[in-house]
Amino acid sequence: MNAMTDNLNQSGLLRFITAGSVDDGKSTLIGRLLFDSKGIFADQLAAVSRSKHKRTVGDTIDLSLLTDGLEAEREQGITIDVAYRYFATPKRKFIIADTPGHEQYTRNMVTGASTADAVIILVDVSKVKLGDDGSVELLVQTKRHSTIAKLLQIEHVIVAINKMDLVNYDQAVYDRIVAAYGEFAASLGLTDVTPIPLSALGGDNVVDASAKMPWYEGPTLIELLESLSVYDESHAAPFRFPVQLVARHNGHEANDFRGYMGRIESGQVAVGDKLVVQPSGQAATVKEIVTFDGSLQSAAAGQSVTLLLNEYLDISRGDLLAGSSSPATQLKQVVADVCWMSDEPLDARRKYWIKHGTRQTGAKITKVDSILDVNTQQRHPADGLKLNDIARVHLTVQQPLAADAYADNRATGAFILIDEVTHQTVAAGMIRLDQA
Structure with missing residues (x-):
């Protein structure tokens, strides 16, 4: 495709991530996508089948092992690192990022989401609290990952209601969860949200349509991914x-x-x-x-x-x-939304390195304006930051940054903060010029 002529990409590369809480089935879903779309090699399949860490019964293949590459991941049955996988169908090429569900690894989800065009947020039906009064309580991680997807301006959100086999493929349960998520998405301002019922373990509605859910008339997951339009505004x-x-x-x-x-x-x-x-x-x-x-x-x-x-x-x-007719804005004082990614809390007395594009200079957080409550979407005053906090902050930088608002340009509106002593990345930020 000619980069100069066509920004609407319906057949080229789609980058997407999976996100959700612990044991929602993210790795299994990707394994199922790879397996059913013939996106794995025979030797990979054989190695997975022989794995001593297999968590399935009998001869059933543990598809989650196709993405859980670290020994610690296989031993514990959890996803720790971001695993990237590549596969293709006759209609499109894909890059998948399988991100961890544990709250302590939310920072890895931010990393995987930073370049994504779409996100699949998995919701395990067995974990959602359905009250007798009609209430539905979504998991905090579901809300946190949805909030991050909004902050990072991921274009498409797919809500995969997984493990439908555990509720006997009950449409009423599915409808209640979809309605509850729809209300939360509206409070976030998410507009392009598509729900889909599936069972990653059994392959229902992943690549092939499920006869067990005849009430669902929408596309399968792979059909949906193949049809997403990615408009490249850059x-x-x-x-x-x-x-x-x-x-x-x-x-x-x-x-x-x-x-x-x-x-x-x-x-x-x-x-x-x-x-x-x-x-x-x-x-x-x-x-x-x-x-x-x-x-x-x-x-x-x-x-x-x-x-x-x-x-x-x-x-x-x-x-x-x-x-020359549309230069970037030069900033010495920066207002930004940040995701705090360090186990060590913010120390306002310390200096950090800010990495913005190819420029690296000293920076100091001068004020924590507010912290976002992912449950209520309300902002609350705060004077510090700890792991996984999402906050609006004010920074002073040593050398001016030529930047744009993240809403206008993801490349020149994003930055990371680096601890000058440990050289660890402590935060990822999005510049908000309208708040300056």
Whole structure:
């Protein structure tokens, strides 16, 4: 597909993640997708069948082992790390991220969700509390993962009501859970939500339609995934090019070659375009666009290129080249929503590194404005952060960031915070310019 002409992707690559609480069947669902779509090799299947950690009875294959790759995962029967799997159908290619359900590994779910086009949120029918008065109580992890999906602006949400075999495929139970999730999704502002009843263990409505649920007339899960449209807004967004490396000639050439290497995160660029270097504000003109295969007249989001400019400027890694008519906003004070990912709570006295695009500079959290309650979606005052907290914070940075609001540009609106002592990632953040 030509990146310059078509942003609506219905047949190419779809990235999606599974999310949910512990033992909701995420790994089993992915294993079933791979197995039924012929997305695994015979030797993989044989290895899984022989596994000493198999958690199924008799000769039944434990499909969850297709994604639980760590020894600790297989021993404990839980998912710890993010496992990526690749498979394809005649209609589409897929990258799946299987993310942990345990609350302590929510940070890994954030990692897997950061590049996803869709999320499958699994709900185990046996764990949902159905009151005699008609009330339905969803699990906290279901609400937390849905909240993160909204914060990260994942386009499509599929609610997989799993283990329908445990309630004898009862439509009434399914309808009650779907209605309850629908109310919660509305409070979040999620708009593209599609429910589906299934049994990952038995394969009902995963790849093949289930005769056990004749009341369900919608698509199977694989049919739904094949049909999702992924609109890539990055091509229409303003031009953003974080400089990764400055390329010079080898010292034996007469011409003074100086190129700026990186990946176009959004927008388009052509020879002759007027650019601005941020944060310095210097003006520049594109002289040549170089790739491994030769020079181009134009390039677009997603392409890795080397830009040559007419001017001799002081540009280095961490700078941003932007369209002169629509530059990024330069920030020394940043307001952002963050997911705290460290076991160690926030220490407001400490400095952190902020990694934004290719720029890394010092940062300090000066204020915790509020923490989001994932159950009520209300914000409450707070003066600290601990593992899995989702909060709005104020930061001061040493060097200005050329940034966009996350709502406008995921690439230049996102950042991570790094502990300067341990070098561990402590938070992932989304910049909110409208709150500055």
